Amino acid sequence: MTSLNHVPAPTAAAAPPVPYRTDATWTNWGGNQSATPAFTVQPRNEQEALDAVRFALREGLPVRAVGSGHSSSPLVQTGGVLMDMSRLSAITGTDKRQRRARAMAGTTINAFGDALWAQGLALGNQGDIDKQQIAGALATSTHGSGKDLGSFSSKLRWVKLINGYGEIVEIGEGQLRELRAAQVALGTLGVFLEVELDVEDKYYLQEQITYPTWAETTATWQSDIDSNRHYSFLWCPDSDSCELLDLPGSPGHDMTDRSYTKRYNVAHIQDESELSTREGARLDRSYRIYPGGFTTQFHELEYFVRSEDGLAAVEAVQDLIRTRHHDQKYPVEVRWVKADDAYMSQFQGRDSTVITLTTKPGTDYWQFFRDADAVLQEFEPRAHWGKIHFMTRSRLERLYPGLDTFIQVRREFDPRGIFLNDHTRALFG
Template sequence: MSSEPSNPSPKGSSSLSAIDHTLHQQWTNWGGNQSATPAYTVRPRTEQEVIDTVRFAIREGYPVRALGAGHSFTPVVQTGGVLIDMAHVSAVTGTDPAKRRVRALGGTAIREFGPPLWEAGLSLANQGDVDHQSIAGALSTGTHGSGIHFGSFSSTLRWARILNGHGEVVEVTEKDVRELRAAQVALGTLGILLEVELEVVPRYYLQEKITYPTFEETRANWATDIAENRHYSFLWCPHPDSGALYELPTPPGESMVNRSYTKRYNEVDVTDEGAEVSTAKGARRDRAYRIYPGGFGIPFHELEYYVDSRHALEAVEAMQDLMRTRHPEQEYPLEVRWVKRDEGLLSPFQDRDTTVLSVSGAPGANYWPYLLDVDNLLREYKARAHWGKIHFLTRDRVAELYPDFDQFVAVRREFDPNGVFLNDHTRALVA
């Protein structure tokens, strides 16, 4: 690990007058369930402006949080101090086809990776349901797609330049095993991810296959579907209107109750893109980065818990039972996905192949009794949780669920001993 020699002292920073910023501007997240009014909202255009902003904050005693695309449902962005909107610190800065690597600035949206990677013969190995998130935001919360053979974005992080709580730029390489594993999922608490390097794969095309099986059919093909599809996931519908809440195209005139909107994406050879790419509904064939992102235009508030895949079917059936018997008023589907194990100190997928269970509540509704019941139920399965989606984990629970929790806290304290990058939410969890 090395620090950059160029003026690491925060004392050299001046005021924010040269950097685009506003005072006391309210911020609200995508879901509309989190907001804050920071003293300063700063929109840097360059890495140097990010550095100057953090050094200003350190000198003046303000806490700092970075903002990606605001797609988290938890209070991970909020601050009353300095909010750094990273939207304009964004570019794919290099590709290395031989090493299968890509570098990008922290604010780069996931959707910006597709075309330059493709040009270099490369692709991201997997993606989630949308591609609006910034890469640093996605890494900071352990964002993932589905597919038991593929890890989260965080599992692909191989190098990073981080602006820490001393106001220094630190380079973390593959040789810095402990720091890299801490940086893979850090909730923004090590500092600002200025630039990151991800491991990628040779570019590939995907063939989509959408089906609507009953749950009995889903259960009958459980192990094969998980193992034999590159990407397999389903959204089980408890209610006739479930599909519409996530804008899922479902078969007209047929009830979706106890059936699932099921996605299978597999690699396919395409030799003549002009002739072979297909936009057929439910059977698209295209470059991978064009297949992954779905819709999700209507806001919802999502909870997401993670169980060891070996207990997944039992956990899914327990969730269905809870939804049918105790919360029949809840209409959102139960989304089920898979993520390969990884090594991040705070990664929810650390050391266990994972099945992802997500449910949502409607904005404006009192969904708390439901979500608390989900928490109680999945606690029995030693469930971890998505850091960016609603959860009820406390520091004690986190320490119990993450064997390397103390190691993460130690690294965090080295990077940011004065807690410049903490807010109330993260202080309670990982200070």
Template structure:
């Protein structure tokens, strides 16, 4: 199926395109045929999932592949935990399938609307000092490259492609299927509550190492952080999820409906943001509950925003947050969104933000429709002082020369891209900027 559309935009609405022809293949053979058809016409072809990236990484320039008809379960082996799915399956659907089968993903981010291929391609991660991102759970990929060849990629078959394509930015080809290593289903005990920010920062290593999955949110213009400590438990542990009314009050009414009202008011009266943040921070309460892992990992996000996230060496994480706090107060910026801070283990994937180093993540947000660049550029400059690496799906201003300095295996990745896609079939302006053109 092929359909011309007049316009496309991402989830946040900050990336748009017009005059796009959308292809809806079903099955790997149709994906390969689409690649051949677009290549023969001299066009460019980009895959798109749920459009949840804030950067233009998936912005089409002529042709776009949507995987809405290629989103099924291929294979599931309960004994080995290996699960193969088509590229368009969402994380939400994958979680539901795994739960029914008595399995869990080892780690997840806090959004489940992305497609599998989108989450893989942009380096989606969760939190946990000893846990890597989604890419570290991949055991196989099926990749359709520019000449129409379908590559089966594992640690043993096409290993150099497998090594890079686990965070491939959509630059190496179109992912058709992904095989994940899952594990027996597990529960998580979530302990959430406010702490003084200075106490969190001074004890950050102990907090991060003292539980399986740690993160915190800090509300600018306040001295309070909301900490989240998630401890893994056997799945046969008696579950004690939040009562439905508590979920509606905390996660819907306060975190989404009331927060949307606060954001709306802050846009009308920016001077009131510090006071609004202080009131929000005071409303934070402690709570403890136990549920299936994905129910804890994933949070509802109904207030639309634009986001930047940088990975910094974990040893520099507290200092980076401290400097961001000082910058906000010294510049007079008024920031209504909390700052999210997470940690992750090192991995060995060329363009992973955690490549070769234990990492801390600092994510900053502003409402859609606001001028976010003054704030984002100031945060970006602070992260740059410690060789921070931007999340590929979140806003940043780095080009290929800056990216090369921060990724030791950058040239290795670019050489593979040039080999697999010598004419730039899968590129766009964003990828040309961050990876450079072809020689």
């Protein structure tokens, strides 16, 4: 691959003062988003990250940061400078008494596990995978499940970032307006270098996997949400649904119209000889229980409705699959997340039920996603920023009371809009 010719070929003066490439095509995990940035840099320290942003400012180039590339929306694309943050990775401090942890922005969620545990701490919740970098997870309000558990973004208490003036600045709890913007910023406030999160004392989880019919799932709907720390399920429209996500199906049962349910609750044990790897009933350190695999490629749309509308919204999606999209056989995942205060958080002011639709790469899934978007409109859904969605500025104006404040803060941090790309400019420019 040769370098693009829409910027001057790099010379000593025009090249960023950090290792860079001009021939790197970036593609996301799902393979549905790609770009060939003019410069791809991989800073090894804060100074190199700062140098890269200052270079972009000087040359009039836009900048986007990339984490682990697990978003399937067009968040990362840029023809300017792509900042691959993977080498800025380390847990930089913990405070057991305050239950806090600091980490560099490129630290993966996976890398928190052993490191925090050694300090008697753990992340309070995690999602289905742990491959994301912490700044990437924060940028899109990545979440797990549990009605009393907030997203990663709800735990952000401090951040150090490079703003659109090419300065390193910090945002802490004394600047609530800015912090609420930084908690879910889709990379538009600047390049995050280091973050501090609320964490918890370390804990063990007991897993319980069951396979109820849909009638059984609905019969215990509220009690399951209320009585489990983590409750989530994947409803299967078809006997082959589990296989599509490598989930073990229920022995002896056709999975059609059944749920693969996950319950994780805190277990108190004397010592680790009590841990268990028994399928469907693991007992382990919290961070080893959460990641669910999901290694095969897929595309997702994920919408969030108020919890009180959760059951009706799931049934609307089931009806859509049964009546108009029989070919959609992937399980529909359903989770819960606690409300928070971040301006652009999908959970802002709303305890939410999360509905995730999955489709196969290489198939034409657009009509299914458009139809799902349409049938869910009556529930005023918000969308996962890192998954395929149909959000527009006017929709955001209706759905996010903090939108104007977020945009003001964004403009204060980046008046020239160097951290915007086409996708984010339309939403937050």
